[in-house]
Amino acid sequence: MLKEKGQLKFEDKWPNMRPIVLKLLKQEPVSPGEWQDLFYDVHLVCLWDEKGPAKLKDYLQEDIVQFIKQAQIRVLAQREEQALLKAYIAEWRKFFTQCNYLPTPFRQLENTLLGKSGTSTLLSGNAKKGQADESIVRKLMLDSWNVSIFSDIKHRLQESAMKLVHAERNGEAFDSQLVIGVRESYVNLCSNPNDKMQIYRENFESAYIKSTEMFYRVKAPDYLAKNGVQAYMKYADSKLREEEARAQKYLEAGSNAVIQSCVDVLVGKNLSVLLAECAPLTKAGETDRLQLMFRLLERVPDGVQPMLMELEQHITLAGLADMIAAADVITQDSEKYVERLLELFRKFSTLVHKAFNDDPRFLTARDKAFKAVVNDTNVFRLELNTGKNPGPKTVAPESKCPELLANYCDMLLRRTPLSKRLTTEEIESRLRDVLLVLKYVSNKDVFMRYHKAHLTRRLILDASADSEKEEDMVEWLREVGMPADYVNKLARMFQDIKVSEDLNCLFRTSTARHDAINIKILNAGAWARGSERVTVSLPVELEDYIPEVEEFYKKKHSGRKLQWYHHMSNGTITFMNEVGKFDLDVTTFQMAVLFAWNQRPRDKVSYENLRLATELPDAELRRTLWSLVAFPKLKRQLLLLSPAVSGSKDFTEHTLFWINQNFSLIKNGKPQRRGKVNLIGRLQLSTERSQLEDNQSIVQLRILRTQEAIIKILKMRKRITNAALQTELVDILKNMFLPSKKMIKEQLEWLIEHKYMKRDDDDINTFIYMA
Amino acid sequence: MPYQQMDDKSDVDSQKPEKMFTLKKWNAVAMWSWDVECDTCAICRVQVMDACLRCQAESKTDNYGKQECVVVWGECNHSFHYCCMSLWVKQNNRCPLCQQEWSIQRMGK
Ligand SMILES: [Zn+2]
Ligand SMILES: [Zn+2]
Ligand SMILES: [Zn+2]
Numbered sequence: 045m046l047k048e049k050g051q052l053k054f055e056d057k058w059p060n061m062r063p064i065v066l067k068l069l070k071q072e073p074v075s076p077g078e079w080q081d082l083f084y085d086v087h088l089v090c091l092w093d094e095k096g097p098a099k100l101k102d103y104l105q106e107d108i109v110q111f112i113k114q115a116q117i118r119v120l121a122q123r124e125e126q127a128l129l130k131a132y133i134a135e136w137r138k139f140f141t142q143c144n145y146l147p148t149p150f151r152q153l154e155n156t157l158l159g160k161s162g163t164s165t166l167l168s169g170n171a172k173k174g175q176a177d178e179s180i181v182r183k184l185m186l187d188s189w190n191v192s193i194f195s196d197i198k199h200r201l202q203e204s205a206m207k208l209v210h211a212e213r214n215g216e217a218f219d220s221q222l223v224i225g226v227r228e229s230y231v232n233l234c235s236n237p238n239d240k241m242q243i244y245r246e247n248f249e250s251a252y253i254k255s256t257e258m259f260y261r262v263k264a265p266d267y268l269a270k271n272g273v274q275a276y277m278k279y280a281d282s283k284l285r286e287e288e289a290r291a292q293k294y295l296e297a298g299s300n301a302v303i304q305s306c307v308d309v310l311v312g313k314n315l316s317v318l319l320a321e322c323a324p325l326t327k328a329g330e331t332d333r334l335q336l337m338f339r340l341l342e343r344v345p346d347g348v349q350p351m352l353m354e355l356e357q358h359i360t361l362a363g364l365a366d367m368i369a370a371a372d373v374i375t376q377d378s379e380k381y382v383e384r385l386l387e388l389f390r391k392f393s394t395l396v397h398k399a400f401n402d403d404p405r406f407l408t409a410r411d412k413a414f415k416a417v418v419n420d421t422n423v424f425r426l427e428l429n430t431g432k433n434p435g436p437k438t439v440a441p442e443s444k445c446p447e448l449l450a451n452y453c454d455m456l457l458r459r460t461p462l463s464k465r466l467t468t469e470e471i472e473s474r475l476r477d478v479l480l481v482l483k484y485v486s487n488k489d490v491f492m493r494y495h496k497a498h499l500t501r502r503l504i505l506d507a508s509a510d511s512e513k514e515e516d517m518v519e520w521l522r523e524v525g526m527p528a529d530y531v532n533k534l535a536r537m538f539q540d541i542k543v544s545e546d547l548n549c550l551f552r553t554s555t556a557r558h559d560a561i562n563i564k565i566l567n568a569g570a571w572a573r574g575s576e577r578v579t580v581s582l583p584v585e586l587e588d589y590i591p592e593v594e595e596f597y598k599k600k601h602s603g604r605k606l607q608w609y610h611h612m613s614n615g616t617i618t619f620m621n622e623v624g625k626f627d628l629d630v631t632t633f634q635m636a637v638l639f640a641w642n643q644r645p646r647d648k649v650s651y652e653n654l655r656l657a658t659e660l661p662d663a664e665l666r667r668t669l670w671s672l673v674a675f676p677k678l679k680r681q682l683l684l685l686s687p688a689v690s691g692s693k694d695f696t697e698h699t700l701f702w703i704n705q706n707f708s709l710i711k712n713g714k715p716q717r718r719g720k721v722n723l724i725g726r727l728q729l730s731t732e733r734s735q736l737e738d739n740q741s742i743v744q745l746r747i748l749r750t751q752e753a754i755i756k757i758l759k760m761r762k763r764i765t766n767a768a769l770q771t772e773l774v775d776i777l778k779n780m781f782l783p784s785k786k787m788i789k790e791q792l793e794w795l796i797e798h799k800y801m802k803r804d805d806d807d808i809n810t811f812i813y814m815a
Numbered sequence: 816m817p818y819q820q821m822d823d824k825s826d827v828d829s830q831k832p833e834k835m836f837t838l839k840k841w842n843a844v845a846m847w848s849w850d851v852e853c854d855t856c857a858i859c860r861v862q863v864m865d866a867c868l869r870c871q872a873e874s875k876t877d878n879y880g881k882q883e884c885v886v887v888w889g890e891c892n893h894s895f896h897y898c899c900m901s902l903w904v905k906q907n908n909r910c911p912l913c914q915q916e917w918s919i920q921r922m923g924k
Pocket of ligand 2: 898899
């Protein structure tokens with residue numbers, strides 16, 4: 045290379061280069077020699093002619109533009125839509141292919157134009173990857189195409205493409221490659237490296253969206269008017285799917301704009317018409333149609349909320365109506381009540397599952413409604429303030445549901461006809477059902493109170509159907525989040541009863557003559573809730589055992605005192621009369637009453653004399669006598685009386701009682717000579733008076749828990765707003781009960797008055813902890 | 816005298832024919848509690864019938880759930896959880912209630 049700069053001119057070389065360039069543009073064959081020459085000439089021009097590179101670029105551009113003009117003429121020669129598109133796509137593809145070849149020999153030019161050193165020119169074939177994209181020549185080609193052909197005919201192109209899509213929507217078939225090809229040219233045409241989709245989006249996509257919207261703006265109202273809303277829902281749903289599939293075919297991925305505008309036209313514009321269908325469909329339980337409606341409405345912002353409200357309202361109303369309709373049965377029969385509730389739950393859970401695929405929002409609406417049904421106080425209510433003189437703190441009545449749930453649990457866990465009929469698995473699944481319902485109960489503390497009372501009876505009477513299941517149940521209660529101190533108390537009873545069983549074994553082996561007695565000596569802390577004991581004068585047969593047991597106990601333990609709970613103790617006696625011989629399971633109180641006749645079997649004894657004989661308090665004696673003159677299951681009662689009364693309240697001190705010498709158990713209408721009957725009924729755990737105190741103690745306990753929780757929150761937060769405090773409080777207490785606003789307010793006042801906390805001087809709705 | 820019964824229950828089986836009711840089985844129920852003057856342990860403020868706070872936290876019971884947390888009486892007749900008192904005397908060998916020197920009178924069992 046000894047030639048000096050300026051010796052070689054661009055004009056000398058261009059005549060050799062140009063034919064090769066034109067061949068390349070037209071996709072005509074180029075020989076390897078020509079291809080090499082082009083490289084070399086570009087190299088020389090760049091190296092020796094200072095003005096060469098700029099001239100080369102200008103001449104090249106001129107030829108490219110000329111070529112494109114030819115192509116445009118060929119395309120526009122087509123009149124018919126499909127032919128036009130086909131011609132355009134063919135020209136474009138050819139040109140686009142050349143965009144990848146033509147720049148290669150001019151890489152040296154590009155480097156020179158960019159001011160880079162030309163020494164590595166001959167290696168330009170190994171140009172870095174990605175350079176093709178930045179190539180000046182390539183950009184020149186694409187920009188030229190964009191300016192000269194595309195700008196002139198893009199409206200015709202788009203229009204033609206959209207006409208084809210429109211035809212497809214009307215059911216006509218055509219070559220979808222025509223639309224796809226046009227789209228591709230829009231995408232590839234873009235030389236803006238920051239937004240490669242710009243040309244596509246601003247032209248093709250927006251035209252597509254506009255034509256789609258136009259199409260349904262006309263079709264949708266028409267369809268709705270002609271076919272009605274039910275058919276329209278199906279139509280809208282299928283069209284949306286269809287458009288989703290179509291968009292996938294004809295549009296670039298990544299934008300949902302066209303579906304959004306379809307949703308707006310098909311669903312949003314008809315929202316009120318669609319929502320009007322929600323109530324009747326929900327009522328009729330039309331799960332398929334509801335599902336369809338859900339699919340449609342889920343796509344618009346305010347679509348689902350009204351459906352949720354409709355569902356919640358429907359379940360609440362239907363559930364309550366059902367409960368009220370069956371009130372006669374379910375208030376009497378806890379099994380029927382729980383089964384009725386579960387049936388409701390199942391029905392509506394199935395609805396939510398089938399219609400709404402267990403969508404969390406609908407599950408929440410269902411749960412809200414279940415809560416309303418379970419805690420409703422219309423069918424039956426539990427008055428916590430049953431006192432004749434309700435104190436100043438009157439408590440709103442609560443649902444009796446937890447009491448009935450506890451009763452049902454008892455029927456499953458005790459030896460009853462129900463528990464005998466069911467398999468272990470069935471009992472377990474029903475207990476789980478109870479826990480499911482319990483989840484919705486606000487006053488769970490009431491359930492626990494009744495559950496504990498029933499458990500106490502079962503353990504004291506040895507009446508559990510399955511002791512393993514009993515302990516399982518305690519763990520399940522723990523699992524569903526019942527407060528630990530409640531559950532621990534139950535667990536402690538099981539532990540204590542085992543201790544007591546061991547002690548009984550020791551006692552029975554300690555001497556030989558104790559066949560007739562079993563003792564349960566229990567931990568007062570675990571069992572007795574400060575309940576008062578009832579005095580009774582025991583028959584001698586029983587009385588004689590007492591010192592012996594106490595003596596035995598003293599030897600085993602020290603520092604302990606014993607209190608006899610005769611209202612809980614019970615036994616079996618044999619009764620002999622003219623008809624036969626019967627075993628009777630009775631309470632110790634019943635025993636005390638009946639043994640009074642052993643000395644005077646045929647006497648008529650007055651109420652007053654029985655009171656003297658047994659020393660039972662009036663209320664207990666009345667209750668005990670009533671159980672012997674009017675036991676529900678007996679056709680022939682054990683005791684007869686005169687004059688007849690309609691209830692235990694009507695006994696006077698002169699009412700006479702005597703043993704029914706014709707007493708017998710009746711089977712198939714025939715009196716039996718032998719038999720066994722249980723007269724215990726529901727074992728009394730406390731006196732009538734303390735029953736009342738129990739109800740009040742629930743209220744007292746709630747007050748205490750509320751105070752504790754408020755202090756706990758304040759201790760942690762130091763200062764807190766009223767609203768935040770209420771939220772945290774409900775959260776802490778929700779597994780026991782739902783604190784009323786009124787009660788919270790009262791307790792806050794009390795705590796302020798007693799200087800546990802104070803109101804902020806600047807903001808009376810903020811509380812501050814005081815140590 | 817409500818029950819002027821002549822027979823001893825030991826000859827239940829040789830009952831006279833006119834004896835109408837005879838005992839077959841009696842399940843007697845009693846509750847035990849510590850024989851204390853004050854229900855609450857003055858040291859941990861928990862009822863003495865319940866395990867002390869430490870034992871509750873460790874749920875320290877044997878297999879049968881028997882409380883190991885027993886009660887102890889001092890010569891002054893004041894009573895506390897044994898656990899609580901044995902920790903207390905390490906710091907101060909006086910009864911927390913009456914300040915008399917602490918010495919154990921008896922232990923609960
Ligand atoms: Zn203590
Ligand atoms: Zn302890
Ligand atoms: Zn002392």
